[in-house]
Amino acid sequence: MYCKKEIFMYENEVSIEVSSISKNYKLYNKPIERFQESLSLTGRKYHTLFSALTNVSFTVLKGETVGLLGKNGSGKSTLLKIITGVLSASSGNCTVTGKISSILELGAGFNLEYTGIENIYMNGTILGLSKKEIDQRLDGILKFADIGDFIYQPVKLYSSGMFARLAFALSINVDPDILIVDEALAVGDIKFQTKCYNKFNELRQQGVTILFVSHDISLIRNFCNRAIWLDSGEVKMIGETVEVTAEYTKFINSDHSVISxxxxxxxxxxxxxxxxxxxxxxxxxxxxxxxxxxxxxxxxxxxxxxxxxxxxxxxxxxxxxxxxxxxxxxxxxxxxxxxxxxxxxxxxxxxxxxxxxxxxxxxxxxxxxxxxxxxxxxxxxxxxxxxxxxxxxxxxxxxxxxxxxxxxxSSKQVFGMLNIPVSQKIVYLRE
CATH class of the missing domain: 2.70.50.60 (abc- transporter (atp binding component) like domain)
Structure with a gap:
């Protein structure tokens, strides 16, 4: 097996502790039923309960990169929103140590009427930075986002890829202790995705905790120390990345009955x-x-x-x-x-x-x-x-x-993953 265990210099420091988190939603067949229920003198219930999360518990250590797996509707985004404070849990506790920077949805936290520059200052302020601190980081944000003069245009004109560039550039340049990403990078081009994953490695070396959602099993295996698999709002498995992704892949490929x-x-x-x-x-x-x-x-x-x-x-x-x-x-x-x-x-x-x-x-x-x-x-x-x-x-x-x-x-020193035959020649050019 190609499991890889790593020893963390911060192994006694906890960044995220989720204890018995549950999240329930009230579902109504008609909008008026919400109003009728609020006025009911008999306590009649018009809703049905939907459990998005049920008794979810796990711990993430400082410096870990943890992947979150699960089919659509399994509760991944809900869990990340609770960790970041966007949603409150119905029950249970979540303790976060350090500054969180997150990309949960494209454009989340952006004012569509503001320009890219204006959104940088607005979001930077929300994340606790002073204007002076944002000024110091602005060149790095603009260079990483690489969207040219569009930075001076209202973000409502941005493509999804431009949203991702600006959101990620801002998130990584506020010195986060914890970075949370929910599949937002999937819209970027290959060059931008590669730049982001290189930045992931750099942040890991700096001791930043990373928690992110991806449907790309190879990516999870490449970057994550551990993986958490959610299914129907419950933790199905937590453990070594290869073991969890192998079981998850087995699960999603065993839904098909193909012969008698x-x-x-x-x-x-x-x-x-x-x-x-x-x-x-x-x-x-x-x-x-x-x-x-x-x-x-x-x-x-x-x-x-x-x-x-x-x-x-x-x-x-x-x-x-x-x-x-x-x-x-x-x-x-x-x-x-x-x-x-x-x-x-x-x-x-x-x-x-x-x-x-x-x-x-x-x-x-x-x-x-x-x-x-x-x-x-x-x-x-x-x-x-x-x-x-x-x-x-x-x-x-x-x-x-x-x-x-x-x-x-190989008996000779070679570099790279593949050493394919490459035709080579040198042509002398006259001045």
């Missing part, structure tokens, strides 16, 4: 004893039906199974799986990916992309992927999947996260 129960147990007439099997030690495994993949092995250039491959070596990955009756072969795909220890996809290949079709059900198939290894020194994880590609977002019949682990080795 009869198909799950139909092994046809194949003699299973003739099929090699692997003893998997996966980080996680999910799908419906699962356990279709029997064998995954990596082979070096000599055709020998291996867990160590060399830079620029031609290698192959063999996958053997059973394809039961009931699966739509037109949308069936065999796929593998190679991730680094941060969970970032480095190589992804699928038979769907190359339009390779499987034409027979109720049989075992062998898929062979051949490639030249451009991975630099390090440890890597192989994921293998049988996919349903009938929709834009793949669904999984069987997905093994951590089907194989290996090391890439």
């Amino acid at each position: 129960d009869n198909a799950k147990t139909n092994n046809g007439l194949i003699d299973v004893k003739q099929i090699p099997t692997s003893s998997f030690e996966p980080i996680n495994r999910w799908g419906n039906p699962s356990n279709l993949i029997n064998y995954v092995e990596l082979f070096n250039s000599h055709g020998e199974s291996t867990s160590i491959i060399n830079l620029n070596e031609k290698v192959s990955l063999k996958v053997i799986a059973y394809i039961p009756d009931g699966i739509d072969l037109k949308s069936l795909s065999i796929a593998f990916s190679i991730k680094n220890t941060l969970g970032i996809d480095l190589i992804v290949s699928t038979t769907h992309e190359n339009n390779i079709k499987i034409s027979i059900n109720s049989c075992y198939i062998e898929a062979i992927f051949e490639f030249e290894n451009y991975l630099t020194n390090g440890e890597y994880v192989i994921n293998v999947a049988i996919e349903n590609r009938s929709n834009a977002i793949p669904e999984y019949y069987d997905y093994i996260e951590g089907a194989k682990y290996f090391k890439s080795s």
